[in-house]
Amino acid sequence: MKSKEDEIKEIFLAESQEQVEELDKLFTELEKNHTGKRAINAIFRITHTLKANAAGMGFDDIAGMAHVLEDIFSEIKNSRLTINTALFNDLFRANDTLAEMIGAVTKPGNGVKFRGIKTKLEVVLRNTRTEPNPGQTEKPTPVAPPVTEGIIQPEAVSSVHSDDPSAETLAPAEAIIVSPEAIKEAAHTALSAAGFTDVAVPEEEEAGQVSKITLSDNIHIPIRKLDNLLNLVGELLIERDRMIAVSGDQGRNRNNEFARLQRITSELQYSVMDVRLVQVDVLFNKFHRIVRDVAALEDKQVDLVLEGTENEIDRTILQILSDSLIHLVRNAISHGIEKPEVRQQAGKGAAGTVKLSARSEKDAVFIDITDDGKGIDSAVIRRKAVEKGVIRQDTAAQMTEEEIIALIFEPGFSSAETVTSVSGRGVGMDVVKRSLDSIGGLIQVQSAVGAGTTISLRLPASMAVKGALLFELGEAAFAFPLAYTHAVISIPKTQIYKLGNGLVANHLGKNIPVVFLNDVFSLESYTDSFSDGRLHRSFSNIDAAAKLNVIVVSFNNRDIGFVVDKLLQQKEIVEKPIGPPLESIRFISGATILGNGSVCLVLDAPSIINFLFRNIKIAR
Numbered sequence: 001m002k003s004k005e006d007e008i009k010e011i012f013l014a015e016s017q018e019q020v021e022e023l024d025k026l027f028t029e030l031e032k033n034h035t036g037k038r039a040i041n042a043i044f045r046i047t048h049t050l051k052a053n054a055a056g057m058g059f060d061d062i063a064g065m066a067h068v069l070e071d072i073f074s075e076i077k078n079s080r081l082t083i084n085t086a087l088f089n090d091l092f093r094a095n096d097t098l099a100e101m102i103g104a105v106t107k108p109g110n111g112v113k114f115r116g117i118k119t120k121l122e123v124v125l126r127n128t129r130t131e132p133n134p135g136q137t138e139k140p141t142p143v144a145p146p147v148t149e150g151i152i153q154p155e156a157v158s159s160v161h162s163d164d165p166s167a168e169t170l171a172p173a174e175a176i177i178v179s180p181e182a183i184k185e186a187a188h189t190a191l192s193a194a195g196f197t198d199v200a201v202p203e204e205e206e207a208g209q210v211s212k213i214t215l216s217d218n219i220h221i222p223i224r225k226l227d228n229l230l231n232l233v234g235e236l237l238i239e240r241d242r243m244i245a246v247s248g249d250q251g252r253n254r255n256n257e258f259a260r261l262q263r264i265t266s267e268l269q270y271s272v273m274d275v276r277l278v279q280v281d282v283l284f285n286k287f288h289r290i291v292r293d294v295a296a297l298e299d300k301q302v303d304l305v306l307e308g309t310e311n312e313i314d315r316t317i318l319q320i321l322s323d324s325l326i327h328l329v330r331n332a333i334s335h336g337i338e339k340p341e342v343r344q345q346a347g348k349g350a351a352g353t354v355k356l357s358a359r360s361e362k363d364a365v366f367i368d369i370t371d372d373g374k375g376i377d378s379a380v381i382r383r384k385a386v387e388k389g390v391i392r393q394d395t396a397a398q399m400t401e402e403e404i405i406a407l408i409f410e411p412g413f414s415s416a417e418t419v420t421s422v423s424g425r426g427v428g429m430d431v432v433k434r435s436l437d438s439i440g441g442l443i444q445v446q447s448a449v450g451a452g453t454t455i456s457l458r459l460p461a462s463m464a465v466k467g468a469l470l471f472e473l474g475e476a477a478f479a480f481p482l483a484y485t486h487a488v489i490s491i492p493k494t495q496i497y498k499l500g501n502g503l504v505a506n507h508l509g510k511n512i513p514v515v516f517l518n519d520v521f522s523l524e525s526y527t528d529s530f531s532d533g534r535l536h537r538s539f540s541n542i543d544a545a546a547k548l549n550v551i552v553v554s555f556n557n558r559d560i561g562f563v564v565d566k567l568l569q570q571k572e573i574v575e576k577p578i579g580p581p582l583e584s585i586r587f588i589s590g591a592t593i594l595g596n597g598s599v600c601l602v603l604d605a606p607s608i609i610n611f612l613f614r615n616i617k618i619a620r
Helices: 004-032 037-057 060-077 085-106 115-130 154-160 180-193 223-247 255-275 287-298 315-336 340-345 378-387 393-398 401-409 429-438 517-521 534-541 605-615
Strands: 277-279 302-307 312-314 352-361 364-371 442-448 452-460 466-473 476-481 485-492 496-499 502-507 510-516 547-555 558-564 566-573 588-593 599-603
Touching: 004 037, 004 085, 004 287, 037 060, 060 085, 060 115, 085 115, 223 255, 223 588, 255 277, 277 315, 287 302, 287 315, 312 315, 315 352, 315 364, 315 429, 315 452, 378 393, 378 401, 401 429, 401 442, 429 442, 466 517, 466 547, 466 558, 476 566, 485 502, 485 558, 496 534, 502 534, 502 558, 510 517, 510 534, 510 605, 517 534, 517 558, 547 566, 547 605, 558 605
Parallel strands: 302 352, 476 599, 510 558
Antiparallel strands: 277 312, 352 364, 364 452, 442 452, 466 476, 466 566, 485 547, 496 502, 502 510, 547 558, 588 599
């Protein structure tokens, strides 16, 4: 159990990280429009809040850094400090440092160097405050000290009479309690004598007003607590299904009771899943700074457009997706968007556009990364793939444009002519593909030379529950995720043909490989090859008049038919990872428990398909 202090610290860290991210976004907005009052006021408010929260937690260094930023924007807000490029560079650097300091709170001993940038900003403040405003020739009119009804603080009285040799000085801890009328009269007399003008003393009705305190309707909950709650709900669903399954005839006589149980548990399940959902703008808003930095490195002009930010997705998926999305956006700028002069020669605007858009469809969320750059030239991809040995020359000549473009996701492939800090190192797109595979996501690319590229990601809305197609091999139950299941068909043996060391059948006018899953699972090791015709064994041993149950699975623009013994049902399952010592088993992504109490293994479709296509030799 975490202590209350630890939980408060977690809340502080979550809020502070959000505030730093918002500052990045506002700095970028202000850099484009130096007179943006909304951004200036928002930055001032955020830094003030962050300073107060950090001080309350005892994080004095964080509070000090936030205080300096607050003072900088106080001067900007009051038109005493002019914004320029050099200042923006320092502000971004200070915000990065602030983010590191917040992150270091959970890592004792990991000191963050911050005094250099803090001192630099303090010098800017000192110079601003010691230099007179342009055109100022007279001594500025003193600002009246605050007057609080009923109490005059000694320091206020001392400051008012500091130039009066006859003024008496009160002890620091003293305060004089007097009536409101006496305060007003004394304040007018003393302030006027000291040279203050236009002194405003609060009216009684104003002085008597009490500020209202409003509390946010939102609370911060550590994700581990939601994960634990979701696990318990999963266990409850499994127990529900078990009770219904073992009830037999008695269960059929109690349909109404079981129907109520199913309804309540399902509502509980989806309520917990709903709590885990977050709007995609939590991730999208990070890209204002990323686009700004990458564009500066590449010497390009790029505008970022966000659409559909209100759509929701499971936070865990968003976390897994974040690094992949960063790489795709960086690639869009580095590989896609042209230099300003090149764009103008092509009749485009000097500034390119990268658009992040999200939309929801049924139980999936689609995220598109679109740029209006030069597009992907399949001829260049084809040439590079052959040069790097990714494919053979004769194979490349037979591949469609869609298949060629899909090669950008192969390990080690890069079409960049030169290596930069952003691209051309041969890593990245294959990592993106693996990340999507791990959550059951799909990726597609559409591109037109000279017009731009759109990369579409199809993501499950939730990691908690997934649709699956259950089937049997022998006496064991297995499942394929519905995200990869394209169709379920029945094919006579006479319509399946041997070709090379594999099998092939026609589906919807297209030849697709067919594999008996029993043959795949009969391999003694992952490195076994199929050159001895072992993928023909089950096919050769079945009756010529047999009809085969085939699950057509689609992944990475490739379709393959898997022959299974028996089809069971389509069902929503709670998949659990397989723990030690079985976590490294190939072709298995996890497991679930069925209503009868038996364990059902969930197959890793991407892993199986990639393995088969590397080993099966069939004609295209």
